[in-house]
Amino acid sequence: MKIGMKIAIALGLGIKRNAHIFVGLVAGMIVGAVLHTNIINNHNPQITGAIMSILGFIGQAFIRLIQMVVIPLVISAIVIGIASVGDNKQLGKFGTKMVLYYGIITILAVTIGAILVCAFVPGIGVQSFINSQTSADIQAQVAQELTNTKANLLNQFLMFIPKNPLEAIAKGDMIPIILFTLIFSIALAKVGDINRPVVLFFETVFAATMKVTDWIMFFAVPGVFALSATAIADFGMSIFGPISKLLGILIAGFIIQLIVIYPLMMKIFSKVPILTFYSAVAEAMMVAFGTASSSATLPLTMACCERRGISHKVCSFVLPLGATLNMDATALFQTVAVIFLTQAYGVDLGLFQIVQIAVLAIIASSTSAGIPGAGIITIALVLNGLGLTPEQLVIGFAFLMAFERITDMLRTMVNVTSDAVVAAIIADNENEINYDLLNNPESYKEVI
Numbered sequence: 399m400k401i402g403m404k405i406a407i408a409l410g411l412g413i414k415r416n417a418h419i420f421v422g423l424v425a426g427m428i429v430g431a432v433l434h435t436n437i438i439n440n441h442n443p444q445i446t447g448a449i450m451s452i453l454g455f456i457g458q459a460f461i462r463l464i465q466m467v468v469i470p471l472v473i474s475a476i477v478i479g480i481a482s483v484g485d486n487k488q489l490g491k492f493g494t495k496m497v498l499y500y501g502i503i504t505i506l507a508v509t510i511g512a513i514l515v516c517a518f519v520p521g522i523g524v525q526s527f528i529n530s531q532t533s534a535d536i537q538a539q540v541a542q543e544l545t546n547t548k549a550n551l552l553n554q555f556l557m558f559i560p561k562n563p564l565e566a567i568a569k570g571d572m573i574p575i576i577l578f579t580l581i582f583s584i585a586l587a588k589v590g591d592i593n594r595p596v597v598l599f600f601e602t603v604f605a606a607t608m609k610v611t612d613w614i615m616f617f618a619v620p621g622v623f624a625l626s627a628t629a630i631a632d633f634g635m636s637i638f639g640p641i642s643k644l645l646g647i648l649i650a651g652f653i654i655q656l657i658v659i660y661p662l663m664m665k666i667f668s669k670v671p672i673l674t675f676y677s678a679v680a681e682a683m684m685v686a687f688g689t690a691s692s693s694a695t696l697p698l699t700m701a702c703c704e705r706r707g708i709s710h711k712v713c714s715f716v717l718p719l720g721a722t723l724n725m726d727a728t729a730l731f732q733t734v735a736v737i738f739l740t741q742a743y744g745v746d747l748g749l750f751q752i753v754q755i756a757v758l759a760i761i762a763s764s765t766s767a768g769i770p771g772a773g774i775i776t777i778a779l780v781l782n783g784l785g786l787t788p789e790q791l792v793i794g795f796a797f798l799m800a801f802e803r804i805t806d807m808l809r810t811m812v813n814v815t816s817d818a819v820v821a822a823i824i825a826d827n828e829n830e831i832n833y834d835l836l837n838n839p840e841s842y843k844e845v846i
């Protein structure tokens with residue numbers, strides 16, 4: 399049997415096990431399609447408006463509830479992750495492997511995205527929608543920028559260092575929070591036994607946060623239902639027509655990641671059975687799709703991985719960092735989207751600019767928080783490298799925005815899967831995986 403088919407079956411089994419969430423998703427899409435027709439035909443505008451508001455409320459409430467636990471979860475997980483890894487040698491190994499595997503996955507993602515978008519040139523179809531004067535202006539501006547010094551990347555890195563960690567926490571700036579927590583946790587590990595009260599405190603915070611997460615997950619079905627319904631109601635199925643080529647390219651890229659790159663990585667670097675593993679993280683994949691938020695899905699990703707055999711040590715170190723920094727699908731999306739925009743505006747790109755876009759997409763994606771829409775916001779950083787801003791490319795952006803939520807849902811699902819894949823590979827390399835548990839159907843009792 400072909401690997402793709404096997405994975406589809408494994409995912410299918412995951413879906414069967416979580417039929418309630420899947421039903422929520424599909425029902426949400428159907429209701430969304432009906433609402434969209436009502437909106438277009440102006441049928442019962444008041445009732446439709448009221449339903450939209452209620453759905454919007456439920457969806458937002460679900461996202462806010464899960465986001466509520468993200469900061470305490472990330473901080474406590476990293477602290478106990480690093481403190482419980484204990485000896486620095488092992489920590490160093492985890493960290494190096496994490497950077498290596500996340501790096502390989504993301505570089506492959508942007509390469510695949512760049513090849514697909516250059517081969518199929520989806521931007522050409524949009525050229526006729528754009529005023530030729532605007533295109534000429536944009537082309538001139540890009541040319542100008544390319545002769546200037548490259549975008550101010552150093553400044554971007556400076557912002558990662560929090561002047562005040564509490565301010566970063568209050569503002570929810572994930573990268574500065576993580577940077578501070580990492581430094582603080584390494585220091586904690588270094589000071590020896592005196593760290594016990596603080597580590598114990600964070601262990602308690604972690605346990606309580608996981609409990610809160612369990613409670614929140616009672617709302618997964620209505621939450622996922624409401625989120626998918628509002629996405630389809632806003633944008634409708636018909637938007638798939640004119641932009642199907644771009645969407646097709648993105649979906650092809652995501653599928654290649656899911657059914658070629660990740661299985662290959664697992665095969666080359668570990669002996670984790672890919673099908674079993676995909677089935678093990680199916681709930682997290684579906685919730686990622688429904689919430690469009692890696693961070694919001696993090697508690698579930700951790701629960702799936704931990705309850706199915708990956709050690710707490712690895713999960714609590716690799717997954718929180720992955721949920722914030724490892725955004726391979728977002729990087730793929732940004733590469734495709736920016737090259738698509740340059741095609742739409744008739745800007746010719748050389749190999750150097752394509753590589754520059756890909757590199758900036760890797761940086762921009764890892765600065766994206768794991769929340770809905772983060773990738774479309776940080777795309778500004780990639781455009782910045784070409785001397786452009788999103789406002790200048792309004793029409794081109796309208797095409798991206800039309801299906802932003804749907805691609806966001808897809809890229810989040812892929813982002814979350816790669817976090818889990820890397821955690822599994824590292825766990826295998828470091829003997830931190832319990833294969834009896836992973837292969838035991840009993841451990842597949844519902845996580846949600």
Ligand code: ASP
Pocket residue numbers: 690691692693725727728766767768769770771772773774806809810813814
């Ligand atoms: N929503 C994505 C995530 O949470 C990030 C993005 O917007 O691409 O993984």
